[in-house]
Amino acid sequence: MDPGASTQLLKEWSNGSALVLEELVPLVYMELRKQAARYMRRERPGHTLQTTALIHETYLKLVDQRQADWKNRAHFFGISSKIMRRILLDHARSRSSEKRGGGAINLPLEDDSVAAQEPKSVDLIALDEALDRLAEIDEQQARIVELKYFSGLSLNETAEVMKVSRTTVANNWNVARAWLYRELTR
Amino acid sequence: MSTEWRKVTDLFTAALEVRPEARSDFLADACDGDPELLTEVESLLRSHTDSADFLKDSAVMEVADRVIADGTLEKGSSIAGQYEIESLIGSGGMGDVYLARDTRLNRKVAIKLLPFASADNLDRVLNEAQIVSALNHPNILTLHDIGSTEKGERFIVSEYIDGTTLREKIGSLSIDEIIEISCQASSALASAHSAGVIHRDIKPENIMIRSDGIVKVLDFGIAKLAADSSDIRHLDPHIDAKNNNSMLLGTVNYMSPEQATGETADQRTDLFSLGVVMYEMLAGDVPFDGADLLDQIATKTPTPLSQFRKDAPPALHSIVERCLEKKREDRFASAAELTDALMSVNTGDNSIHSTSGNRIANYLMKNRKAGSGGSVRSLFGMRAIWGIGAIAVLVISLLVTNGLSYLTRPLAATPEVTSPEKQEPPPSSEAYQSYLRGKFLWNKRTGDDLKKAIAEFERAVALDPNFALAYVGLADCYSMLEFYVGMPAGEALPKAEAYAEKAVELDPTLGDAHATLGNIYYGMWQWDRAERELKRAIELKPGYEKTYQYYYLLLRDTGRSNEAIQQIQKARDLAPVSLVINVSYSRSFLLIKDYENCLTATRDLIGLYPQYSSNYVTLGYALLGQDKKDEAIAAFEKAVELERTGQTLSALGYASAITGNTSKAASLAKELEERYPLHQALGREIAAVYVGIGDHENAFAWLEKDFDSRSTELSTISYLPPFDPIRETPRFQDLLRRMGLPARSN
Numbered sequence: 001m002d003p004g005a006s007t008q009l010l011k012e013w014s015n016g017s018a019l020v021l022e023e024l025v026p027l028v029y030m031e032l033r034k035q036a037a038r039y040m041r042r043e044r045p046g047h048t049l050q051t052t053a054l055i056h057e058t059y060l061k062l063v064d065q066r067q068a069d070w071k072n073r074a075h076f077f078g079i080s081s082k083i084m085r086r087i088l089l090d091h092a093r094s095r096s097s098e099k100r101g102g103g104a105i106n107l108p109l110e111d112d113s114v115a116a117q118e119p120k121s122v123d124l125i126a127l128d129e130a131l132d133r134l135a136e137i138d139e140q141q142a143r144i145v146e147l148k149y150f151s152g153l154s155l156n157e158t159a160e161v162m163k164v165s166r167t168t169v170a171n172n173w174n175v176a177r178a179w180l181y182r183e184l185t186r
Numbered sequence: 187m188s189t190e191w192r193k194v195t196d197l198f199t200a201a202l203e204v205r206p207e208a209r210s211d212f213l214a215d216a217c218d219g220d221p222e223l224l225t226e227v228e229s230l231l232r233s234h235t236d237s238a239d240f241l242k243d244s245a246v247m248e249v250a251d252r253v254i255a256d257g258t259l260e261k262g263s264s265i266a267g268q269y270e271i272e273s274l275i276g277s278g279g280m281g282d283v284y285l286a287r288d289t290r291l292n293r294k295v296a297i298k299l300l301p302f303a304s305a306d307n308l309d310r311v312l313n314e315a316q317i318v319s320a321l322n323h324p325n326i327l328t329l330h331d332i333g334s335t336e337k338g339e340r341f342i343v344s345e346y347i348d349g350t351t352l353r354e355k356i357g358s359l360s361i362d363e364i365i366e367i368s369c370q371a372s373s374a375l376a377s378a379h380s381a382g383v384i385h386r387d388i389k390p391e392n393i394m395i396r397s398d399g400i401v402k403v404l405d406f407g408i409a410k411l412a413a414d415s416s417d418i419r420h421l422d423p424h425i426d427a428k429n430n431n432s433m434l435l436g437t438v439n440y441m442s443p444e445q446a447t448g449e450t451a452d453q454r455t456d457l458f459s460l461g462v463v464m465y466e467m468l469a470g471d472v473p474f475d476g477a478d479l480l481d482q483i484a485t486k487t488p489t490p491l492s493q494f495r496k497d498a499p500p501a502l503h504s505i506v507e508r509c510l511e512k513k514r515e516d517r518f519a520s521a522a523e524l525t526d527a528l529m530s531v532n533t534g535d536n537s538i539h540s541t542s543g544n545r546i547a548n549y550l551m552k553n554r555k556a557g558s559g560g561s562v563r564s565l566f567g568m569r570a571i572w573g574i575g576a577i578a579v580l581v582i583s584l585l586v587t588n589g590l591s592y593l594t595r596p597l598a599a600t601p602e603v604t605s606p607e608k609q610e611p612p613p614s615s616e617a618y619q620s621y622l623r624g625k626f627l628w629n630k631r632t633g634d635d636l637k638k639a640i641a642e643f644e645r646a647v648a649l650d651p652n653f654a655l656a657y658v659g660l661a662d663c664y665s666m667l668e669f670y671v672g673m674p675a676g677e678a679l680p681k682a683e684a685y686a687e688k689a690v691e692l693d694p695t696l697g698d699a700h701a702t703l704g705n706i707y708y709g710m711w712q713w714d715r716a717e718r719e720l721k722r723a724i725e726l727k728p729g730y731e732k733t734y735q736y737y738y739l740l741l742r743d744t745g746r747s748n749e750a751i752q753q754i755q756k757a758r759d760l761a762p763v764s765l766v767i768n769v770s771y772s773r774s775f776l777l778i779k780d781y782e783n784c785l786t787a788t789r790d791l792i793g794l795y796p797q798y799s800s801n802y803v804t805l806g807y808a809l810l811g812q813d814k815k816d817e818a819i820a821a822f823e824k825a826v827e828l829e830r831t832g833q834t835l836s837a838l839g840y841a842s843a844i845t846g847n848t849s850k851a852a853s854l855a856k857e858l859e860e861r862y863p864l865h866q867a868l869g870r871e872i873a874a875v876y877v878g879i880g881d882h883e884n885a886f887a888w889l890e891k892d893f894d895s896r897s898t899e900l901s902t903i904s905y906l907p908p909f910d911p912i913r914e915t916p917r918f919q920d921l922l923r924r925m926g927l928p929a930r931s932n
Contacts, residue, residue, distance in 0.1 A: 034276075036249075036253050088252060122240075122241075150245055175199065175230060177234070178231070
């Protein structure tokens with residue numbers, strides 16, 4: 001993939017062209033897959049993926065570095081978080097349709113007070129819906145969740161991408177997380 | 187965001203900073219008069235306490251697993267009943283690459299699935315890939331197999347490379363390593379180009395570096411599939427509709443000006459791309475990049491390398507810059523020329539001149555210290571060795587394309603390049619250089635070169651009297667002198683034998699030596715001794731395909747047809763695309779008169795090597811077996827048209843005779859008889875035509891000539907179809923008996 005082309009697409013997207021997102025999704029997806037395969041090959045069997053590395057490498061591959069600025073980078077992470085969210089959601093949906101109750105995938109949700117033998121799982125379909133509702137209440141908080149949770153960005157990186165302070169990210173992340181947890185455990 | 191929610195967020199944040207026991211007072215105070223706000227914040231704070239780990243670990247790992255699992259074969263799943271998937275190791279525009287286990291041969295392999303390739307292109311492209319692999323070049327990835335999955339998806343099986351791509355090394359390479367990698371890659375290109383295959387997509391991702399420093403160029407011929415399969419949509423449900431075709435797929439940074447402007451690629455196109463790779467290795471960055479990339483490639487002069495790497499010799503900079511010339515006429519004329527130029531770069535890293543000879547010496551020293559299985563990087567110094575190998579391969583592949591018949595000569599198997607992994611490094615680098623030159627000359631397969639090769643091997647053993655492989659080289663040369671120089675086999679083979687025995691004496695565990703010795707005994711009609719040596723060679727070096735091929739020849743001529751077929755199949759399992767082995771394989775069906783399978787195998791092989799005359803001879807014999815005389819004649823005529831050799835003329839002469847064209851047969855017999863004193867035809871090749879004509883007297887006379895000169899492969903008459911009419915006569919059986927062969931019936 002020509003980095004010049006995807007940089008151009010990113011620009012167009014940031015200028016509000018919704019059509020372009022559809023063009024970007026497959027490119028990002030392919031690159032993500034390539035990078036993931038590369039990481040898996042290198043990291044196994046320890047199976048510890050440096051979470052931000054995946055998305056960073058994908059970005060580096062896709063974007064022409066000479067034209068890359070913070071604006072592009074922010075847009076890229078915005079897109080990739082959405083794509084990653086969609087990947088998980090699609091997977092959860094297909095599992096859910098395969099067998100009843102399969103919509104949940106194994107994500108840690110442990111209650112400190114309960115010495116759980118098996119970690120409870122996040123219901124990704126419910127999380128997705130809750131995140132949509134959160135976006136209606138507070139779009140910034142929903143984006144923070146996307147960047148941190150789906151793209152694996154740190155607080156600092158999220159702050160950089162969103163051009164707000166680290167404290168703002170941390171505060172909003174806390175309340176968003178509590179709100180989502182409540183939604184999912186109602 | 188509503189002001190209500192803003193208040194909730196702020197209050198929640200503030201409350202978290204208050205000690206837990208003071209929180210309710212703080213909140214009661216802060217929410218004075220707003221019970222709803224109080225309830226909401228308290229509820230969220232409870233959630234916060236309960237949700238300790240909620241969403242703490244990002245979902246990236248999950249995503250990675252998911253994207254990899256999408257369309258990915260599961261571990262343990264089987265492809266074509268032979269390959270067991272271990273894991274996904276790569277994914278690209280053309281499809282996924284897996285590490286797998288070949289359960290039949292119990293070895294690790296890499297499998298590339300090609301789900302998007304259109305079928306019409308695929309066969310042509312895969313043929314190219316096979317041709318390149320068949321060159322057996324040490325720097326070209328070896329292809330093991332090509333097939334289709336149960337779902338009809340095509341796949342390619344290749345050797346598994348334990349290493350990394352060049353991409354991951356860029357930025358951390360020394361000048362010497364850069365030269366070394368370039369040299370090995372260029373040598374691979376030279377070999378492929380000589381077989382008429384252009385890579386078209388040279389880039390760091392297609393160059394792998396094994397942990398021992400050997401460079402492997404991947405995806406020859408396959409690259410063009412990417413362009414034909416810009417449809418990446420099928421891979422995944424997330425990829426939908428309409429777009430993509432307009433997108434430029436593949437890495438554009440390594441594209442040549444001619445590709446950027448839509449002209450046809452030729453071998454110099456690969457040199458440009460390799461130039462970009464070399465530039466990137468040196469500068470840490472590609473020479474052309476940015477929005478107007480295609481324009482830059484076509485017109486921009488790259489930033490001089492001297493601005494990036496002052497430690498590199500100017501000669502190296504000039505080489506790279508010459509590769510990057512916009513007009514292909516201004517670049518190196520060939521990869522062989524580039525390889526030579528790279529080999530002669532003096533890096534000045536030693537007190538003595540660091541030319542190729544010294545590099546060999548350095549390599550040998552390092553390799554010795556590291557031991558044979560050592561993981562010490564031994565990049566340094568190998569390019570000279572491969573350089574020579576590359577020239578040898580080039581010459582041989584030219585021989586193949588020009589169709590010079592060396593096929594029926596058992597020792598003249600696939601082109602060989604000496605791999606330093608395979609052998610103990612000799613103590614004297616000078617001896618080793620002589621040995622390499624000898625191998626190179628031997629591979630050229632002409633009388634003069636064989637004599638020169640002998641001189642080189644003799645020099646090698648004079649310098650190092652314990653150099654077992656050089657004695658094997660001598661043995662191999664002498665075993666061929668009959669064909670190329672006309673030295674009677676009765677004279678040449680005992681010398682060959684003595685050399686091979688010397689090699690065995692020096693190193694009784696050298697599988698190559700036992701195989702060569704076995705093959706010499708075969709030529710000397712010493713069947714039992716031959717079999718003992720070949721069995722020993724198999725014990726010592728079970729993965730050496732030539733031994734099985736030699737064993738096939740022995741079993742075939744001694745009437746053990748079924749065993750023979752088993753052996754040639756083993757050879758073929760080890761080297762599925764080897765020309766020599768496949769010719770033997772296709773002919774092995776003649777032993778059991780299985781003409782249908784013979785035709786299938788031969789036609790497959792012709793698809794791969796359409797210019798190779800011997801294949802049409804096989805075809806003709808199989809067609810004769812099916813009594814399709816006209817088609818057979820056409821096949822033999824094609825063989826002669828490609829190449830006038832004793833073999834092709836003899837086959838056409840025989841077929842002409844048995845189809846009633848006696849005058850043509852007679853004139854061909856005459857031509858063969860004229861060739862005989864020039865060592866361009868064998869007695870049995872002339873005899874075959876006389877058998878066809880019905881002149882048995884003359885036929886036996888010529889066979890006896892071969893017998894008197896102890897002609898190496900006279901034993902082939904025990905199975906060759908033209909001798910069917912006389913095979914059961916007492917005279918023929920007597921001839922077989924005198925050669926130590928068992929009686930044979932049709």
